[in-house]
Amino acid sequence: LDDITLIDYIRDRPTLTKERSPLPYGDLSLLHLRDVINFLKYENDWFNLGLQLGIHYSILQKIAQENAKVDDCKREMIVHWLNNDVIDDCGPPTKTKLIYALQRVN
Numbered sequence: 001l002d003d004i005t006l007i008d009y010i011r012d013r014p015t016l017t018k019e020r021s022p023l024p025y026g027d028l029s030l031l032h033l034r035d036v037i038n039f040l041k042y043e044n045d046w047f048n049l050g051l052q053l054g055i056h057y058s059i060l061q062k063i064a065q066e067n068a069k070v071d072d073c074k075r076e077m078i079v080h081w082l083n084n085d086v087i088d089d090c091g092p093p094t095k096t097k098l099i100y101a102l103q104r105v106n
Helices: 003-017 030-039 046-052 057-066 070-082 095-105
Strands: none
Touching: 030 070, 046 057, 046 070, 046 095, 057 070
């Protein structure tokens, strides 16, 4: 690699490592837990994401109290969402709903 290419690679590397893994379109269920966790690998604002996904505030508080690590909290929040344990019945969890929620958080 020449110097310019190496500099470009180093500068762009953070965005390359933050690429999201593929997630299937359509309805999501607990069968997709691993895929959703991988999709959200770099998302640490799990609490606000959970609110945007329609998970009740008290459930998110309970998750925060019972889990010390961010990854554990995020996983439990995802499980609640994939189980469709949300405030209003707006249909099953989908990739589209997840992306819209991420856009509102970020």
